[in-house]
Amino acid sequence: DPDPNLVRAVLAIAANVPEEAERCLAPITDHPVIEACGYGLVDVEHALESADRRVTLIAQGAIQIDHFVIYEVPIPPEFIDAQGVKLITVGLAFDPPVRRRRQEYLGVHMNFDVFRGKSLAEVTDAYRKVEPNEEPDPAIQGSCRLSFDPSSSMRKKSTLQRGAFGFQRCRRDYGDTYYLVVRAERKWAPAEIETQDYAVAVTLQADEPQLYNLVEARIRQRLRA
Numbered sequence: 001d002p003d004p005n006l007v008r009a010v011l012a013i014a015a016n017v018p019e020e021a022e023r024c025l026a027p028i029t030d031h032p033v034i035e036a037c038g039y040g041l042v043d044v045e046h047a048l049e050s051a052d053r054r055v056t057l058i059a060q061g062a063i064q065i066d067h068f069v070i071y072e073v074p075i076p077p078e079f080i081d082a083q084g085v086k087l088i089t090v091g092l093a094f095d096p097p098v099r100r101r102r103q104e105y106l107g108v109h110m111n112f113d114v115f116r117g118k119s120l121a122e123v124t125d126a127y128r129k130v131e132p133n134e135e136p137d138p139a140i141q142g143s144c145r146l147s148f149d150p151s152s153s154m155r156k157k158s159t160l161q162r163g164a165f166g167f168q169r170c171r172r173d174y175g176d177t178y179y180l181v182v183r184a185e186r187k188w189a190p191a192e193i194e195t196q197d198y199a200v201a202v203t204l205q206a207d208e209p210q211l212y213n214l215v216e217a218r219i220r221q222r223l224r225a
Helices: 004-013 019-025 032-036 044-048 077-080 120-128 213-223
Strands: 054-064 066-076 083-094 108-115 158-165 177-186 194-209
Touching: 004 044, 004 054, 004 083, 004 158, 004 194, 019 032, 054 066, 054 177, 054 213, 066 120, 066 194, 066 213, 077 213, 083 108, 083 177, 108 158, 108 194, 120 177, 177 194, 194 213
Parallel strands: none
Antiparallel strands: 054 194, 066 177, 083 158, 083 194, 108 177
16 A cells, blocks of 8 residues: 555645746745745646656655665656657655654655766765765766756755756766665654655656656566566
């Protein structure tokens, strides 16, 4: 059965803010849309199932606090070469201990990043050297680190995070596998709490009619291996 965190993550990546709301709110403040509308209205069809041109990958489990987990995200060449805008959306949900009357109300913080053009070993080594509250080695940042909207600084204090990265052109030498890194950092959670439950969901969307089949074939090939 899906964990409640997985339900939240999938609903987040299936939501969009109506264009009318964006037009009305954009001139008001720096971040008016997400402040007023959150992640928007949920597309039920999108939340319930993938489609030929849209595929969603999911995972749920527990992470040891002050550690990280890395997931491979298959990126078929046909996805990169598809016409128009390609979209990668990530949702992360978790349920940390909280204190309602304290400014630092989350006992555990979590966040995510996606890297391209780097090997699994390079990403792993970079995060092994990172102390709590530090950023990873600059060597794996720059254009290799996807620039999600909203940014990490805006979403990092939320227990439900969603980031979208859209592009039209992309270098082929970034490779056919991106790496999703999920981190958990202890704030004030008691020492006896050693792990944090969470769920992630990733959606790839492009004008490529075989996208679902291509991603499924990659996953089945990996499972056989």
